[in-house]
Structures are given as structure tokens and as C-alpha cells.
Amino acid sequence: MQAQELKSSFTKRYIIAISLIALLSSGAYYVLNLALKASDSTALVVNISGKQRMLSQRIASYSQQYYLRVYAKGTHSDSEAIRVKLLAAINEMALANRALSSGNLKEGIRVELSPAIHSLYYGDTLLKARVEEYLVLARHLSSEQSQHEAINLLGQILELSDPLLNDLNTAVIQYQKEGEENISAINHLESMVWLVTLMTLLLEVIFIFQPMANKIKELFQEVMWEQENLEQQISMRTMSLEHSNLKLMQLASHDPLTGLKNRLNMERDLEELILQYEKNHLPYAVLMLDIDWFKKINDNYGHDAGDFVLCEISKIMLESVRVQDSVYRAGGEEFVIIFNRITREQAIEKAESIRLGVQNHLFIFSDEEVQCTISGGLYHPDILKSSSVQGVLKLADNALYEAKHSGRNTIVEAIYKKVEQKE
Template sequence: MMQSREIKYSFTQHYLIAVVLLVILSSTTFYILTTALKSSETTAFVVNLSGKQRMLSQRIALYSQLYINAIDQKNNRRIVGIQTVLENAADEMRLENERLSSGEIYPEKKVALSNTLQKLYFEKNHLKDRVNAYTALVEELIRSKTRKEAEAISDKIIKSSNALLGDLNMAVLQYQIEGDTNISNVQTMVLVVWIITLFTLLLEIVFIFQPMAHKMATLFQKIVWHEHNLQEEIKIRTNSLTIANEKLAHLASHDPLTGLKNRLNMETELQELIDHQNIYKSSYAVVMLDIDWFKKINDTYGHDAGDFVLCELSKIFLDTVRPQDSVYRAGGEEFVIIFNRITKEQVIAKCEKIRQRIQEHHFDYNDLTFHITISIGIYHPETVLVNSVTEALKLADNALYEAKRAGRNNVVAIDN
């Protein structure tokens, strides 16, 4: 009887120890996986910020050239509009630069910069100061008094943009590398915890359960259950982490409202087409589309109606283009379609079909039905060859501007 009590006491004591160890290991695994999910969210957000800063630098470079064109055309209304775009882009770029260089990504959370990023922002590349200097050029451009002075500042912006873009790309890549490294470290830690769990279970079998043969069957079943439960939890959370990473990757490269690819995808894929055309003479076309009087839709029917129009247009574009073509939301009410392997005449006909279909489409929102039109600008390499995304987009934008100036609801292909 005494021996039975001693065995029972010893079994209970050792069993409690085993359970505590399993709880600690399970909690540790849960904490690691939760930390990994939060780290993934922060990494994706930081990559988005750095990617956005890169996009803003290109927008400033593009609109600085448009500003000179507007001065040449003596179009005061367009000058004021471009000034507003430049000011907003510069302010936003300064803000994102401060957030990224300080690590204060969220108001309540600060992310420590790695040594590589510290050197990139403050030491070797002085990225923070260069971004601030770059945005300061925007203020100088807007304050310029003469066309000659404005052109000189615009040239500085273009030259600075080319060098700055390389370092901004380095920052984006570094954030991605560090994010991948963090996730890899967490996965390693999960594996270590899992190995420790198995090792702990082995020790329990050898030193606790074997001396108590009459309790072995019952105890073994409990251990198997705990092990299976732990492995399932690890599997579930690993799958959840994989799904979360896939969603984050999708969010980073797609517009959250329409589901279309965003500008990051567009620049990469367009550069590939440009390079391919220069080597193999494979034709393509860049089409820029803008909704006419979109602000009036938001002001009249509300921003929800405006979002409905953007989503509806996205469906029409996707339904109209071919499988080898790609549709992007460049920002606001502006879309870009890249047509692959198409002649200039074919793309003009295709765009005219899109324009007419949208003109005839009934936008039924709640109890309202209204119509909209779009203006379309086309760049095709049959007219002039380009070597960069910036050149192609600028020519398409110039054509779009001509379509707007011609009274909107037009399709214009750049002539030279």
C-alpha cells in the first residue's frame, strides 16, 4: 500500500513536471509564431513605405518635366495643378523618409534600423539627407521666377532622381532581405523548439514512464495525444504563416480596392517588354487611361460611388483586354494597360472599343444610374523607341494630356 502511494506520488510529481514542460514549450512555440506574424506584417508595411518613396521620387521627376512643358504652353491652370502634385509628392516623400530613417513606422511602435540601413541612411549613402535635398529641389522649382531657372532646377531633379532611385531600390531590397531573414530565424527557432520537445518526451519515456510499467499504457496514450496536438498546432500555425505571407506579398503588389496590379508590378513588367522589344523587335503598347471629371463623381455621389466606378472600370478593362495583356491601377483614377505583341493600328482600335464601351455602359449604383467617359493616351514604339519605363510612361501621359486638351472622351496616340 505504501509502495503504491509512493509510486502514485512519484508518478504524479513527474507527470506534473512533464506537463509543465509541454505547456512551456507549447507557449513558446505560440509566442514565436505570433511574433513571426507580427514581424511579417511590419516587414510588409515597411517594404510598402520604401516602395512608395521610390514611386514618389519618380513622380517628382516626371512632373518636374511636365511643369516645364506647362510653362512653355503658358497654361496657368495646369501649372498650378502640377505645383500641387509636386508639393504633395514632396511632402509625402519627406514624411515617409522621416518615418523610415527614424524607425518610427507606427505612432506606438519603433523599429530598430539594422547597421546596413543605418549606413544607407546616415553614413555611406546619406540617403536621408539626399531625399530631403531632393524634395527641397521641388520647393526651388515652384519658387523659380523664370523658365530658364525652372529648367535648370528640373534638370537637377532628373539627375538626382536617377542616382536616388538606385539607393531607394537598395533600401527596398534591404528591407525585403531583413524581413526574409527574420522569418527564416523564426522558422529555425520553431524547429529547435520542436526538437527540444521531442527530446524532452524521450527523456520522460526513459526515466519516468518505464519504471511504472503498470501505468505505461495510460500514460503513453496521453503523451501521444500531447505530441500529436503540439505537431498539429505547429502545422496549423506554420500554414497560417505561409498564407499570411502570401497575402502580404499579394497586398504589396496589388491595388487593395480593385485587385489590379499596382505600379511596382507595372514598372518591372514594362521594363522587360522594353528590353525585349529592343532586342527582338517585339511590339507592345503602353496605354494610359484617366476618368473624365472623376472629382465631380465623388463630389456629387460620394466617395463610395467613386470607388464603385473604379471597381466597375477594372472589370470592364479585364473583360476587354486579351490574356497576354496586363491592366494596372497607377493611382487615383488613372489606369495603365500594357498590350503585348500588338501593332499601332490594332491598339488604337482596341482603345477605341474600350472608350466606346465605357461611354455606353450604365453605372448602376444603389438607386442611381449615371454615365462616364474616359480619355486615353497611347504610346507605341512604332512612333519612337525608348529605353526606360519613365520615357514610355511620359510619352503615354503626353498623349493622355492631348486627349484631355482635345475635349476628353478621346483616344490619342503619340506621334513623336
């Protein structure tokens, strides 16, 4: 009878203990899934908002280029190509604006707009309406207009561009801040789950396993084995959560294909260098690079070949820079290299060395040689000063544009040019 009672007591206690572990395991699994989803939505919304900010500047740049090619003196055969690029940027920014202002990022992924973000888009800032107004002006400019109407539209676009960029940048910072806060809250929740698990195990040992071990000596080893097994599971789950956190941090700050730092890191690092230059006059340079005819590589050899070329060029750049320099993938086939504490002459020499390194490199994919070169725009503050991240990137991008339209496979330095308007 006593053995039967002990067996019944053991069974009840054991069921209670296992049920608690199952409940805690389910909670830990839920927290992990919540962390992964939060990271995915955070990375996506920051990426879309950052892209929208970039597109606003690209639209302003294309609008200027289109006006000059259509209405300035001389014939420009590439005006239609600029118009196509302008319309593509307008459409892409319109999609991003709808996604961010509604919270419907893409199919299956929706985020609730925080009060701060909702205020930006629909409050006093009226960011959604201003973006739509900005895009309407750009669309009108791309259609047939008199020169008087065109210059008026261009003036309105440029007048709206900088204030709009500041508010779009505010949105990017707010999205990043909210994402970091969400992930931090989930990390705290993970710690709480871990502590509750430990406390529950401690209570199980005191009130369940230890009394039974005193009464049933022959089950002592089995009870101890169960306890060690549970502790091992907790340790493994803790290690898994830590590994997932590290992986999430890596995904949020680096490009998954090449392993290079992403655009968010680039803008933060560049802002610090600009500040150091203004305070201590520490020289730096920004090299913006683009793969020539990259679309043809994808069309002729496939997207796997394109990914291969992106990775190979990333390796070439990493091997060519110094320890204090940084390489970033800005998006698509565009890369940025920031040279820290470098003279203008050294920057030109480095940029040319990287260009030649790509030109002379053998890109062998599936037993086929892929021809590949790069073009670049080089900015150095000793030649042309800008106190903002966007200003520096725009100057480097303009120089890159000149390199593209001067034959490609070349490096063009950003210098001041005076543009004469058509009378």
C-alpha cells in the same frame, strides 16, 4: 501505498509534460506574431520607399509642366493647378524621406535602419540630404522666379532626377531584400520550433507515458488519447502557420482591395518584357489608366462607393485581357495593364475596348447609378523606345496626362513631341 506513489509519480510527470507543451505553444505563438509584425513593417517600408521613388519622377514631370505653362509662349490657365500638384508631391516626398531616414514609419511602427540602409541615407550616398536638396530646388521653382532663375532651377532638378531615382530604386530593392531575408529567417525559426516540439513529444512518450502505461494498464487508453490529442494540436498549429505564410505572401504581392497585382510585381514584370524586347524583339504594350473624376465619386457617394467602383473596374479589365496579359493596381485610382506579345494596332484596339467596357458598364451602388469613365495613356516600343522601366512608365504617364487634359474618357498614345523653349 503503491497506488499513492503511482498517482504522485503520474501527477509529477503529467505536470512536466503539460509545462513543456505550454512552453512550446507559447514559443510558436511568439514566432507567429513575430512573422506578422515583420510582414507588416516590410510591406509598409517597401510601399513608402516605392512611393518616394515614384514621387521623385512626378516632381520632375510637374516641374517641367509648370515651367512650360508659366514661361512658354501662350497663356495656360492650369499653371496654378500644376503648381498645387507639384507642392503636394514635394510635401508627400518630404514626409516619406523623414520616415525612411529615421525608421519611424508611422505611429506605433518603427524599424531599425540596417547598415546598408543607413549607409545609403547617411554614408557616401547621402540619400537623405540629396532628397532634401531636390525638394528645396522644386519648392524654389514653384515660387515666383525670373525665367532665367526658373530655367536654371529646372536644369538642376532634371540633372539630379535620374541619379536620385537610381539610388531611390536601390533603396527599394534593399528594403525588399531585407524584408524577404527577415521573413525567411522567421520561417526557419518556425521550422525549428516545430522540430523541437516533435522531439519533445517523442521524449515524453518514451520517458513519461510509456512507463506509466506499462505499470498502470487501466490508464492506457487515457494516455493514448492524450498523445493523439497533442499530435492533433501540433498538426493544426502547423497548418495554421502554413496558412499564415501563404496569406503573408499574398498580401506582400497583391492589392488587398481589388486582388490585383501591386506595383512591385508590375515593375519586375515590365523589366522582363523590356529585356525580351531588346533581345528577341518580342512586342509588348503598357496601358496606364486613371478613373475620371474619381474624387467626385467619393465626395458624392462615399468612399464605399469608390471602393465598389475600383473593384468593378478591376473585374472589367480582368475579363477584357488575354491569358498572357497582366493587370495591376498602381495606386489610388490608377491601374496599369501590360500586354505581352501584341502589335501596336492590337494594343490600340484592346485599350479602346476596355475604355468602352467601362463607359457602357452600369455601376449600381445602393440602388444608385454611378457614372464612371476612364482615361488612358498607351505606350508601344515600336513607336517610342525606352530601355528602362521608369522611362516606359513616364512615357505612358505623360500620355495619360494628355488624355486627362484633352477631355477625358479617351486613350492617348505616347508619341515623340519636341518642346520649344521660350526665348
